[in-house]
Amino acid sequence: MNQQVIHRDPEIYSGATVFVGTRVPLSFMFDYLKAGESIATFIDHYPSVSRDAAIAALEIAGKLADDHAYLV
Incomplete structure (x- = not known):
């Protein structure tokens, strides 16, 4: 997935990293x-987040x- 799925904006949720469009x-x-x-389960509770966006965010993390x- 090449499009941005997460972002930060000081005007949205106090600048927390959110899923784009939500x-x-x-x-x-x-x-x-x-x-x-x-x-x-997460997507069922937050249907504005697509499965693709959730998976892409995990890949980014x-x-x-x-x-x-x-190495420690």
Whole structure:
């Protein structure tokens, strides 16, 4: 997916990172996942977020984690 799926805007949800075209913070998806819920459950509760956008956001997070991983 080449289009932007997340962004930050100081006028939207106090500048939190949200899914493009929504007011749904990215952190909400991670809260669901941390609680053991599925992406499908998250999308059921936030239908303005598409499955493709949720998966793309996870891919972005994974890439950022890889890019900033350090051996300890």
